Amino acid sequence: MSKIIVRGGKRLSGKVKVHGAKNAVLPIIAASLLGTKGISVIKDAPLLEDVKTIYQLIKSLGAQIKYENEVIRVDSSRLDSCEAPYELVRKMRASFLVLGPLLARMGRARIPLPGGCAIGTRPIDQHLKGFEAMGADIELGQGFIEARVKGKLRGAKIYLDVASVGATENIMMAATLAEGTTYIENAAMEPEIVDLANYLNAMGARIRGAGTGVLRIDGVDSLQGAIHTVIPDRIEAGTYMVAAAITRGTLFIEGAICDHLKPVISKLREMGVKVLEDENGVEVCGEGPLRAVDMKTLPYPGFPTDMQSQMMALLLKAEGTSLVTETVFENRFMHVDEFIRMNAEIKVEGRTAVVQGNTRLRGAKVNATDLRAGAALVLAALAADGETEISGIHHIDRGYVNIVEKLQALGADIQRVDGAVEVEEKPSEVGFFAVQPTWA
Ligand SMILES: CC(=O)N[C@H]1[C@@H](OP(=O)(O)OP(=O)(O)OC[C@H]2O[C@@H](n3ccc(=O)[nH]c3=O)[C@H](O)[C@@H]2O)O[C@H](CO)[C@@H](O)[C@@H]1O
Numbered sequence: 001m002s003k004i005i006v007r008g009g010k011r012l013s014g015k016v017k018v019h020g021a022k023n024a025v026l027p028i029i030a031a032s033l034l035g036t037k038g039i040s041v042i043k044d045a046p047l048l049e050d051v052k053t054i055y056q057l058i059k060s061l062g063a064q065i066k067y068e069n070e071v072i073r074v075d076s077s078r079l080d081s082c083e084a085p086y087e088l089v090r091k092m093r094a095s096f097l098v099l100g101p102l103l104a105r106m107g108r109a110r111i112p113l114p115g116g117c118a119i120g121t122r123p124i125d126q127h128l129k130g131f132e133a134m135g136a137d138i139e140l141g142q143g144f145i146e147a148r149v150k151g152k153l154r155g156a157k158i159y160l161d162v163a164s165v166g167a168t169e170n171i172m173m174a175a176t177l178a179e180g181t182t183y184i185e186n187a188a189m190e191p192e193i194v195d196l197a198n199y200l201n202a203m204g205a206r207i208r209g210a211g212t213g214v215l216r217i218d219g220v221d222s223l224q225g226a227i228h229t230v231i232p233d234r235i236e237a238g239t240y241m242v243a244a245a246i247t248r249g250t251l252f253i254e255g256a257i258c259d260h261l262k263p264v265i266s267k268l269r270e271m272g273v274k275v276l277e278d279e280n281g282v283e284v285c286g287e288g289p290l291r292a293v294d295m296k297t298l299p300y301p302g303f304p305t306d307m308q309s310q311m312m313a314l315l316l317k318a319e320g321t322s323l324v325t326e327t328v329f330e331n332r333f334m335h336v337d338e339f340i341r342m343n344a345e346i347k348v349e350g351r352t353a354v355v356q357g358n359t360r361l362r363g364a365k366v367n368a369t370d371l372r373a374g375a376a377l378v379l380a381a382l383a384a385d386g387e388t389e390i391s392g393i394h395h396i397d398r399g400y401v402n403i404v405e406k407l408q409a410l411g412a413d414i415q416r417v418d419g420a421v422e423v424e425e426k427p428s429e430v431g432f433f434a435v436q437p438t439w440a
């Protein structure tokens with residue numbers, strides 16, 4: 001079993017560069033399936049486990065895909081399957097995002113139900129409601145969703161019951177090739193939606209309103225490959241911001257876009273952390289006393305649920321009691337029990353965690369139950385007395401490139417010990433770079 005070992009107490013300092021955003025690159029790679037001619041060149045694609053998974057998925061559908069030096073090239077002029085393999089969808093929920101592009105382009109898609117995961121049940125009803133409104137027939141059988149449309153999808157007015165990121169992306173991609181105009185109301189407004197819309201527009205799509213609650217998509221006849229640079233990862237950036245604050249250090253987080261981090265910057269400042277915004281990144285200095293604050297996760301531009309656990313780690317070191325309310329996912333407090341192993345005092349009451357500050361965190365053996373829980377445990381360990389051993393780190397590998405090496409370079413006492421591959425996450429037999437496609 002692989003693990004990360006941290007000996008806490010080091011003050012971090014220096015500069016750390018943010019990689020491209022996981023949550024932007026995944027839908028963008030899915031969207032590349034819409035291009036019937038030309039090659040897409042996707043720059044700043046982080047080498048993450050999730051990216052490897054979608055790479056395998058795109059390849060399994062017949063597209064040519066190649067990864068080199070953080071650049072992904074996709075030629076999807078020929079596809080020979082509309083069915084996503086269960087082993088890949090099981091590993092990563094974002095695999096479900098190939099449904100919209102396949103349905104729009106091939107008129108049919110068969111995708112395993114992505115199922116729930118540690119943080120919640122995560123239904124897909126809003127995705128399906130959108131496809132049905134555009135004329136698709138949806139059938140569920142043997143654990144698969146099968147979507148079909150006779151001819152082309154038709155533009156429709158779709159109101160989302162929840163401003164779902166994935167549903168907005170899936171429906172937006174499908175609507176690019178629909179006949180007529182689609183409106184998505186109560187659309188998600190995350191920066192990753194804007195990035196996807198920019199890529200699709202570069203492919204020839206006609207999308208307006210990305211970043212607002214109403215998207216208008218005028219269908220076009222075809223799309224082609226395009227060149228696109230992925231936005232920096234605001235959650236990775238936020239995680240390093242907390243690393244600076246929790247170790248009382250000073251870090252410059254290069255590449256962070258402050259505009260995407262407003263809720264995080266604002267909460268950190270409320271806690272007494274110094275944050276200096278810069279056009280090339282953000283500097284965070286955690287020297288002063290930390291104040292307790294209350295916080296609530298919300299869809300963008302509210303406080304991101306993907307930063308909740310990391311902020312909770314920091315609140316353990318603040319003066320006083322904080323309330324952390326999670327409104328996006330119903331089960332995103334799995335890190336609490338692990339923090340408690342590290343001497344934290346936290347009580348969960350429904351959707352709110354009551355977090356006692358002034359905690360003397362102590363090193364312990366803990367387990368990462370999901371991606372951000374894992375990141376939060378690394379952060380808590382950086383501020384703990386003694387040694388912390390974190391297992392379940394395949395979750396962390398889904399979303400952080402070289403987290404151990406990056407923290408080492410900033411002065412942390414952290415190392416990774418690689419053991420046998422966890423059965424649950426056993427990589428596919430086809431290696432990531434095993435078969436390089438030939439390019440036309
Ligand atoms: C790959 C990716 O981009 N993942 C992000 C994306 O996940 P994802 O796209 O899965 O998250 P959603 O925005 O869809 O989910 C938000 C809420 O809506 C609910 N819901 C969603 C779809 C649906 O059809 N029905 C429904 O009820 C979910 O259960 C959840 O409670 O946005 C989340 C919320 O910011 C982030 O935490 C994830 O990191």
Ligand SMILES: C=C(OP(=O)(O)O)C(=O)O
Nearest residue numbers: 023093094306371372399
């Ligand atoms: C929940 C997350 O990702 P996913 O939607 O891919 O599970 C995350 O990035 O924190």
